[in-house]
Amino acid sequence: MSDQKIPDYLAENQDRFLEELKEYLRIPSISTDSERKEDVARCAEWVAEHLKGIGIDDVQIEQTPGHPIVYAEHCKAPGKPTILVYGHYDVQPPDPLELWETPPFEPTVRDGKIFARGATDDKGQLFAHFKGLEAHLKTAGELPVNVKLLIEGEEEVGSPNLTPWVVANKERLACDAVVISDSSMFAPGMPTLTYGLRGLTYFEVTVQGPDHDLHSGLFGGTVPNPINELAKIIAQLHDKDGRVAIPGFYDDVIPLTPDEREQFAKLPFDDEKFRAQTGAPGLCGEVGYTTLERKWARPTLDCNGIWGGFIGEGAKTVLPSTASAKISCRLVPGQDPEKVFDLARDYIEGLAPDTVKLTFLPHHGGDPVLTDRDNDQVRAASRALKKSWGVDPVFTRGGGSIPVVATFANELKSPTILMGLGLDDDRLHSPNEKFNLECFYKGIETSAYLWDEL
Amino acid sequence: MSDQKIPDYLAENQDRFLEELKEYLRIPSISTDSERKEDVARCAEWVAEHLKGIGIDDVQIEQTPGHPIVYAEHCKAPGKPTILVYGHYDVQPPDPLELWETPPFEPTVRDGKIFARGATDDKGQLFAHFKGLEAHLKTAGELPVNVKLLIEGEEEVGSPNLTPWVVANKERLACDAVVISDSSMFAPGMPTLTYGLRGLTYFEVTVQGPDHDLHSGLFGGTVPNPINELAKIIAQLHDKDGRVAIPGFYDDVIPLTPDEREQFAKLPFDDEKFRAQTGAPGLCGEVGYTTLERKWARPTLDCNGIWGGFIGEGAKTVLPSTASAKISCRLVPGQDPEKVFDLARDYIEGLAPDTVKLTFLPHHGGDPVLTDRDNDQVRAASRALKKSWGVDPVFTRGGGSIPVVATFANELKSPTILMGLGLDDDRLHSPNEKFNLECFYKGIETSAYLWDEL
Numbered sequence: 001m002s003d004q005k006i007p008d009y010l011a012e013n014q015d016r017f018l019e020e021l022k023e024y025l026r027i028p029s030i031s032t033d034s035e036r037k038e039d040v041a042r043c044a045e046w047v048a049e050h051l052k053g054i055g056i057d058d059v060q061i062e063q064t065p066g067h068p069i070v071y072a073e074h075c076k077a078p079g080k081p082t083i084l085v086y087g088h089y090d091v092q093p094p095d096p097l098e099l100w101e102t103p104p105f106e107p108t109v110r111d112g113k114i115f116a117r118g119a120t121d122d123k124g125q126l127f128a129h130f131k132g133l134e135a136h137l138k139t140a141g142e143l144p145v146n147v148k149l150l151i152e153g154e155e156e157v158g159s160p161n162l163t164p165w166v167v168a169n170k171e172r173l174a175c176d177a178v179v180i181s182d183s184s185m186f187a188p189g190m191p192t193l194t195y196g197l198r199g200l201t202y203f204e205v206t207v208q209g210p211d212h213d214l215h216s217g218l219f220g221g222t223v224p225n226p227i228n229e230l231a232k233i234i235a236q237l238h239d240k241d242g243r244v245a246i247p248g249f250y251d252d253v254i255p256l257t258p259d260e261r262e263q264f265a266k267l268p269f270d271d272e273k274f275r276a277q278t279g280a281p282g283l284c285g286e287v288g289y290t291t292l293e294r295k296w297a298r299p300t301l302d303c304n305g306i307w308g309g310f311i312g313e314g315a316k317t318v319l320p321s322t323a324s325a326k327i328s329c330r331l332v333p334g335q336d337p338e339k340v341f342d343l344a345r346d347y348i349e350g351l352a353p354d355t356v357k358l359t360f361l362p363h364h365g366g367d368p369v370l371t372d373r374d375n376d377q378v379r380a381a382s383r384a385l386k387k388s389w390g391v392d393p394v395f396t397r398g399g400g401s402i403p404v405v406a407t408f409a410n411e412l413k414s415p416t417i418l419m420g421l422g423l424d425d426d427r428l429h430s431p432n433e434k435f436n437l438e439c440f441y442k443g444i445e446t447s448a449y450l451w452d453e454l
Numbered sequence: 455m456s457d458q459k460i461p462d463y464l465a466e467n468q469d470r471f472l473e474e475l476k477e478y479l480r481i482p483s484i485s486t487d488s489e490r491k492e493d494v495a496r497c498a499e500w501v502a503e504h505l506k507g508i509g510i511d512d513v514q515i516e517q518t519p520g521h522p523i524v525y526a527e528h529c530k531a532p533g534k535p536t537i538l539v540y541g542h543y544d545v546q547p548p549d550p551l552e553l554w555e556t557p558p559f560e561p562t563v564r565d566g567k568i569f570a571r572g573a574t575d576d577k578g579q580l581f582a583h584f585k586g587l588e589a590h591l592k593t594a595g596e597l598p599v600n601v602k603l604l605i606e607g608e609e610e611v612g613s614p615n616l617t618p619w620v621v622a623n624k625e626r627l628a629c630d631a632v633v634i635s636d637s638s639m640f641a642p643g644m645p646t647l648t649y650g651l652r653g654l655t656y657f658e659v660t661v662q663g664p665d666h667d668l669h670s671g672l673f674g675g676t677v678p679n680p681i682n683e684l685a686k687i688i689a690q691l692h693d694k695d696g697r698v699a700i701p702g703f704y705d706d707v708i709p710l711t712p713d714e715r716e717q718f719a720k721l722p723f724d725d726e727k728f729r730a731q732t733g734a735p736g737l738c739g740e741v742g743y744t745t746l747e748r749k750w751a752r753p754t755l756d757c758n759g760i761w762g763g764f765i766g767e768g769a770k771t772v773l774p775s776t777a778s779a780k781i782s783c784r785l786v787p788g789q790d791p792e793k794v795f796d797l798a799r800d801y802i803e804g805l806a807p808d809t810v811k812l813t814f815l816p817h818h819g820g821d822p823v824l825t826d827r828d829n830d831q832v833r834a835a836s837r838a839l840k841k842s843w844g845v846d847p848v849f850t851r852g853g854g855s856i857p858v859v860a861t862f863a864n865e866l867k868s869p870t871i872l873m874g875l876g877l878d879d880d881r882l883h884s885p886n887e888k889f890n891l892e893c894f895y896k897g898i899e900t901s902a903y904l905w906d907e908l
Contacts (some may be wrong), residue, residue, distance in 0.1 A: 021809075032766075032767065032768035032770070033766075033767070034767070034768070036838040051478060056730065060754055071562050092770060093766060093770060095764065095766065095770075098668070099666065102669070104868050128647075157768060157769065158769065170584070171759065172879070184672070185472070193616070198671060200671075200771070202769045202771070207734060209503065209732075209734050209735075210732040210733050210734045211732070211733025211734070211887065212553070212733060212881065212883060212884055212886075213550070213553075213883070213884040213885065214883075215760060215854065215882050215883040215884065216731060216754075216782060216784065216883075217652060217654075217784060217852070217853045217854025217855055218852075218853050218854055219640070219732060219749065219853070219876060220754040220756050220782075220784050220853060220881070221739050221748040221749055221753075221754035221756075221784065221853070222728070222738070222739050222745050222748045222749045222750055222751070223729075223732050223734045223737060223739075224734055224735075224736065224737075224738050224758060225756045226758045227688070227756075227757035227758075227779070228688060228689075228691070228692065228756065230760075231685040231686075231687075231688035231689045231757070232685075232688075232689040233685075233687075234681070234685035234686075234689075235682075235685045235689035235690075236689075237682070238682065248701075249840075251565060264633070264755070267513060275677075278663075278664040278665070278673060278677050279664050279665025279775075280663050280664045280665070280677045280809060280810075281663075281675055281808060281809050281810060281811055282678065282680075282807075282808055282809035283677060283678075283809070284676070284677065284678050284807070284809045285677075286675065287674050287784065291676050294675040294676045295672065295673065295675055295676045298675055299675075300670075300675035301676040301775055302670050302674050302675075302679045302681075302682065302728065303679060303681035303682050303685070303762075303763065303777075304670060304681075304763050304764055304769075304770060304771060304772050304773070304774070304778060305681070305763035305764040305765045305772070305774070306681045306684075306685075306760055306762050306763060306765070307760065307761050307762075307765040307772070308757075308760050308761075309757065309758050309759035309760060309780065310547075310549065310758055310759040310780060311760070311761040311780075312486075312487075312547060312758045313486065313487070313488070313641070314486035314487075314611060314779065314817065315486070315611065315612065315656045315782070315817035315818060316546060316547060316549075316758060316780075316883065317654070317656070317758060317782055317883060318758050318759070318853075318883055319756055319758070319882070320758070320759070321733075323683070323757075326599050326763065326764060326765075326769065326770075328670060328674075328769070328771055330671060345493060352706055353736075353738070354736055355734060355735055355736035355737065355738045356734075356735060357735055363768065363769035364769060371696065389750065392602050398671070398672075399671045399672050399673070399674060399675070399772075400669065400671025400672055401671055401771075411647065422556075424672060427666065428669050428771070429667070429668075429669040429670075429770065429771060429772050430666055430667040430668060430669065430671070431667065432666075432668060448465065
């Protein structure tokens with residue numbers, strides 16, 4: 001195949017690719033919102049029809065107890081490697097809506113970027129592979145490897161039905177490597193392969209004082225205030241050095257190696273630039289670690305939400321019955337989500353006075369991941385990235401979680417290639433999520449080359 | 455006037471009185487809710503029309519920059535004392551709506567109690583005076599004293615326009631005593647005169663970390679989390695002994711006298727019964743004080759609301775930009791609301807790390823009050839209460855705030871008689887607010903006798 005065919009095809013079709021991406025982004029496939037169930041199903045249909053349209057051989061919509069999985073196979077290269085592409089078509093809720101400059105489900109291009117919920121996480125990144133496959137099929141006629149695609153609709157709610165499905169379909173999913181684009185490049189123009197991900201434990205805790213709301217004048221000063229008690233608990237979840245104060249929390253952590261710390265330190269990273277990107281007055285975190293170490297390879301604890309009492313306009317002198325917080329821990333290799341939840345619950349139960357009641361609601365968790373930095377598939381991905389971007393990729397770890405990577409490692413015994421196409425300022429999970437069009441088009445090109453290199 | 459005329463009139467008309475009260479309670483006059491402005495105005499009209507209907511001479515609706523004041527005069531007893539009756543026709547918001555057994559604005563009688571928002575605070579208690587005036591007018595033909603009525607629509611938002619109106623109408627309001635029924639009896643069957651009230655300082659504080667919501671995986675562990683920081687602040691607002699930790703907070707407090715502490719200790723009060731009424735697993739508060747002392751005569755600090763991050767169903771791994779809390783202090787005689795707010799703000803500003811930004815939004819405050827326990831008017835009210843209830847009233851202080859009492863003391867130089875008709879379990883400001891019909895009917899009888907005794 002001539003080296004120019006793919007770039008030519010991409011150049012000719014890139015406007016259409018963008019329009020198709022917009023169509024995909026318009027579907028509000030919010031998996032956590034039970035009122036969006038039909039939109040999520042519609043999105044699965046759209047993905048399936050699109051894959052058929054670009055010439056993928058066998059496309060199925062597989063029902064689960066939750067949202068459907070789209071599974072496709074295009075295996076016409078006997079004796080050649082089999083690659084499984086994983087992605088997700090569901091998205092995070094768009095709240096708070098009022099902070100979006102343009103509506104989250106009306107994709108808009110500004111300044112070389114497309115803005116929409118899911119633009120980068122993960123619709124845009126996954127769609128780059130669709131278009132890479134299309135480009136290869138249309139220019140070369142056939143794929144040089146066997147490709148399987150597994151696209152789920154529950155990644156943003158912790159993939160509750162994916163693992164059972166993977167276990168039940170192990171043989172069907174057999175492959176030599178898994179390719180996932182659901183993470184970030186280290187910086188614009190720096191193609192990146194990610195070899196580590198953090199895991200997650202997520203739970204809610206509710207503190208109850210009185211069993212109904214009381215007047216703060218008639219009762220204030222005599223009964224436990226659940227907001228004040230919850231605040232005292234949260235305040236004791238970290239020590240003064242920014243370390244998580246839950247006993248045993250760090251026991252199973254696999255420490256960073258001196259080699260890794262050295263590699264991280266070599267990456268061009270500027271704390272002040274990073275701070276400016278967050279808009280926070282200052283950075284903070286666990287004493288003794290750099291910002292990159294803190295965000296990639298150290299476990300954390302954050303409140304993701306808190307609520308209780310009167311939160312409307314104006315003043316209401318209520319002494320509320322309950323206060324609740326959503327709390328999550330990012331975990332690093334070695335840590336177990338369930339064990340960390342148990343440690344957190346035991347510690348919090350010990351912190352609360354006996355004048356209040358606590359209840360816990362665990363949400364999904366996810367295992368942390370460390371993969372090889374050197375094998376055939378990683379080298380092939382490196383070549384494809386170099387061919388499209390013109391430079392060698394860097395190796396990083398990621399702060400987010402892709403729980404399914406652990407499932408693939410455990411169940412399929414296949415190595416995973418994490419080839420992120422997004423950028424750290426893509427505002428995923430936030431208002432005004434975006435995907436740089438350069439990343440989108442280069443991602444398509446990389447994907448188009450990848451099949452030959454593999 | 456025969457002693458039997460009033461009881462007979464009340465017995466004959468009590469069903470109608472109840473129907474009229476229901477009509478009054480159906481108007482959702484929520485003063486803090488800007489969408490209810492027309493309902494609040496409609497409620498003022500209703501009150502004015504009702505006063506005209508029972509034979510009150512001169513009834514006016516007085517516009518203010520906020521909700522209107524209903525002002526009425528019935529001064530046909532030259533040379534006799536003039537009594538100002540104060541009350542409010544506005545109510546608290548009904549949230550959380552889902553906890554009401556019957557809708558807040560569809561008054562329902564169950565088990566000898568009427569349930570509705572405003573049933574006791576203050577529509578029901580005020581309405582008892584309307585009916586007491588009616589009973590006296592219909593049975594005796596005329597009132598033996600001069601009566602003025604001042605009924606505002608902004609009590610639940612701190613009466614922002616009442617003080618200027620009182621100042622501007624000082625001469626018109628001139629009186630020998632003020633009568634207010636907007637508090638509680640000590641216990642069922644124990645008529646009560648309240649001689650002290652707590653004041654209030656109320657403000658919101660918002661903590662900002664990043665200037666937009668961030669993904670907790672990509673940023674968690676490196677930037678300040680506003681929820682965690684707000685929790686740390688709140689946790690430092692009390693010390694281990696339940697005392698408010700704001701420096702200077704207690705400086706101006708007028709301590710309870712040994713005589714008062716002795717009187718409080720003699721009242722039949724059972725901690726366990728009180729605890730059971732709140733439904734809390736245990737009571738708590740400032741070390742060194744009894745429950746009655748804590749709720750009536752010690753200053754407090756409580757969070758009334760807290761919110762930040764994702765508070766919807768399910769899990770969202772967001773690292774939020776802001777978290778906010780509504781915080782109020784109940785104040786006791788000697789303390790100044792503005793000074794306490796300044797102390798709180800200064801202390802909180804000192805607690806926050808420089809990685810976050812703080813903003814404060816002060817809401818309304820109110821002065822604490824101590825009135826005489828012995829003068830002509832108090833003795834007259836005692837006799838009226840004894841005549842209707844059959845026992846001498848007890849003297850108490852109250853934990854709530856009626857800021858206007860301080861205004862009357864300062865501007866009109868008139869003593870206030872706080873004659874509460876409610877009960878501590880009336881759930882005012884909470885779902886399922888109620889007013890015992892016995893309190894309503896006895897309150898009407900007391901009011902009907904009061905004018906003769908005065």
